[in-house]
Amino acid sequence: MEHIRMPKVENVRLLDRLSSRRAVVGTLYLTATHVIFVENGSETRKETWVLHSQISSIEKQATTATGCPLLIRCKNFQVIQLVIPQERDCHDVYISLIRLARPVKYEELYCFSFNPKLDKEEREQGWKLVDLNEEYHRMGVPNNYWQISDVNRDYGVCDSYPTEVYVPKSATAHIIVGSSKFRSRRRFPALSYYCKGNNASICRSSQPLSGFSARCLEDEQMLQAIRKANPGSDFIYVVDTRPKLNAMANRAAGKGYENEDNYSNIKFQFIGIENIHVMRNSLQKMLEVCELKSPSMSDFLWGLENSGWLKHIKAIMDAGIFIAKVLIEKDWVSFGHKFNHRYGNLDGDPKEISPVIDQFIECVWQLMEQFPCAFEFNERFLIHIQHHIYSCQFGNFLCNSQKERRELKIKERTYSLWAHLWKNRADYLNPLFRPDHSQSQGTLHPQIAPCNFLYKFWSGMYNRFEKGLHPRQSVTDYLMAVKEETQQLEEELEVLQERLANLQKSQSGNNKVKSKQQDRSKQFGLYTSNNSLANTPQEYSNDLKSFPSRSPSQGDEDSALILTQDNLKSSDPDLSANSDQESGVEDLSCRSPSGGGCLPSEDSGKDSDEAVFLAG
């Protein structure tokens, strides 16, 4: 690759934020798609893989006696601190990464080279897993009030909408086109969510180009049509997600908000969610807090407060816009959320980047914390989706609209994340979910208003690579294993019952029972070992320095790394690159105990709770 000035640097140190004692020496490789750090350590040779597309910033710090520090911050909130012995090498790595992390063409993105070895049919099926029309069908549209309009075929009306748009039956093409001309980027009001029970619906659009006094008959008719689509209601709410001040300021630019005098039977409301710039800064501030070196409790809480992040999260939740089971696919991807601009996959204007999807994902997590039985998926599911929004390993979150995605032939040239997640769905299930549980019935009613204390800092996401900060034992995985085992036992019970019946008929011995028994004890052996998680003390004190510190062994044996297509296909986000599932090496930190195997004991001297790749 022409951008790689320095494919390999030796004797690089990888620092640990929490403990200076845990620094490890290894070799750094730059490949076309990943940055890879391989520890020198004796047998295990842990590997850390980072996709170039995950890199959000690279910082070269002042050279010290030990070398030149390089700080890599990732969009999935991983922070990698390297110290490279030679300043010149560090500079070359820095320059290479700057270029690699900012591809200029879509074709450079990982998803165009990523190949999970699926055949054509499987790839197509993957893309069909989430089908918009089916989603609408589930909601009960089209029906007497709503229909699919083909007004946007060839993206003639609005290039950021999909070709098929659901609109009220009474809205003619004339009205739609007229309305679209009165809306920013021509995003006319279209159906987002329909509630079968009471005909209520959620539509969405961009701001009207009202300026201080402009009107548009068709746009007013459009809102009327929407109102009439719910015969049970005399009015519609128009909810503006901005703070009122921002909306008013926009009028000077010829944009603005709906004037209640011009639209009959609307009730207008601002909710005051801050704009992308405020959100971006807020997240930035919070991440700075996460990165602090040995912060006090006060530093942390003050920083958290000062970032305003939880305040924004709560504002979004309070707005009640995000109903838990809204599928990301429908609400975000198909309706032209500006993925490319907001997530900065390609080199572009940094001011357009915003963490809106991060906030949505966090809101779902906050709901999960309040309703532990209501969601079929678990925290890992959310974290992996967040990871892949930025990984560019799958085509789902590329580009800014359906139009762009079609032009790039995303579905023919890349793979769908949903197929990948579906394949590993066992890892993403919430063991507490039961379809018949009261929490999974109907609408959730989260606590609003004064219950601030219910909103918590999500260290599982924002400090997810610092495994030492998290609970060392996963209740989810344990319960999943228990559930699986119960199921197996029940099946076994059935078999045994059958056998017993047979036995009672003919008193003959049966040797198959014995082998079955052995299987079971093997399985039990695994299950009891899940507790012995590797766990070492952190730095609780600097006062102990006078004692010989147990520094990690520094083998100088060179480690050759052969990059094969096999290595590249790894696709588990815990990998920053992690275990390759097909190589048979399990990532112990995220797998259910039943699949795990014996975990190393605390004295094994290696932190197996880190996300690492153990393949030799």
Added chain:
Amino acid sequence: MSPLLCPSSSSLPSGGHCPPLLLLRVQNLGWYQPPRTGGSPRDTRVSGSSGTITLRCKDLRVLQLEIPGMEQCLNIAGSIEALSSVDSVMMMYPFFHRPPGLRLEQGWHRFPPERFFQRLSSQTSQWRLSTVNRDFSACPSYPEAVIVPAAVGDDTVTKAARFRQGGRFPVLSYFHPKNGTALLRSSQPLTGHNRRRCPEDEKILGTILDEGERGFIIDTRSAQAAKQARMSGGGTEPKSAYPQWRRIHRALERGRPLQESFTRLVEACSDPSLSMDRWLARLDGSRWLSHVKAALSTACLAAQCLDREDCKVLVHGAEGTDTTLLVTALAQLILDPSCRSLQGFQGLLEREWIQAGHPFQLRCARSASSHGRGKQEAPIFLLFLDCVWQLSRQFPFSLEFGEELLLTLFDNAYASAYGTFLCNNEKERSLCKVKESTHSLWAWLEQPEEKHKYLNPLYSHNPLVIWPSVEPQSIQLWQGLFLRWIRPSQHLDEAWSEIQRLVEGNNNSSKESTRKRLSQTPPDPAAGTGNGR
């Protein structure tokens, strides 16, 4: 008025309970607000007015009672005040509470020092059980039997006791079988401004270490505070007198500032008018989580010295009855798997808090609403429970008991029907005949239907040391306690019972399956052998 007589229960809206329950609640009272006039003055049908009594309970619940009739209201308020400030220990409820099915002596002798020593003596012969404190003469706040170095005689101990505040000479708190190191605790030495020394005290600490071996003294005060303590007769071990010991200072808050922290946190939790920013500011301002972090870090430090540096450790602050016990008890929970079972945890509480002389009666008198009264009030024990909760959150399978037990312990430490947490030390308990005249909480908890509530269904014995993370991101507000009466808990309770259902379902299937398998063992023994497959 006899404590058993309470105002006729029909006059209280919450009445209808049997008197003991009502009395329990009165004792649970932290502070009550004087009645104020309420009701609608325009409503002429109500002759006279009504009053509102606000009861702030020690378990942090707030009850408001609307009582018709001003006079009646004042009467009730008067009675409640009288009943909730019973001064004499022997007039307190545990002396009258007689739960059916329990015998008085049950549970009182489950964790004698002798039993603890028995286990120890099978592992080492360097320590002995001393009865030097038989009649509480050496140290009034120690139990009758304590563990001291085997090489030190009782008269040395008696002399060393005079050199330590309150007579709390160094005793063994925990023996670490892995490497033979030990955790000791004491109070501060009475060095004073003229730098007094005590050869007997130096001997005790000297014999513990072999030649060339080093030990750590973890002082739970700042270096500054320890120095200042010399002015009032206290102080710390000087390097010159204890050459093999290295001192580490870890300032842990105690007394008034800790109590204020608790009060501020409880106020912040019950203030519904806060915005998100203000809430975080108030949470930070209360400093409670900082205290949790500091306590856990210090306990980890002690555990690290023992387990990783193979060093013996002595912990003390000033009196040796508060932060000292916090650190030694937590360190044991981190190091010793046997403390993490339900039974073992009760033993730990008995050993390191109750028998070790944490002054429960002084510290746990009024809970969060001790408005200026009681200078001795301090939630050290609550801080310990909070730290245990943090451990249970970080290691959800490693403790045999769940949050419910910690809540029950908190409730009982402040207001109990049982004698376990009464008085300040064993001497007082013996004087008040607590063990003869009250029931033990442990006996109550031991009953199968009670016990079940406190067990952690996810528990599985973990033989390892559990090193918690003390980073701010890992320390959380204990919502189950501080928001117990405020946050909606239905969905979380449902999740908990779902967990129980899953795990118990598994156990049942497993048992059933085993039973079935056993029942179908081939009747002919020959059929079971001889097939290699």
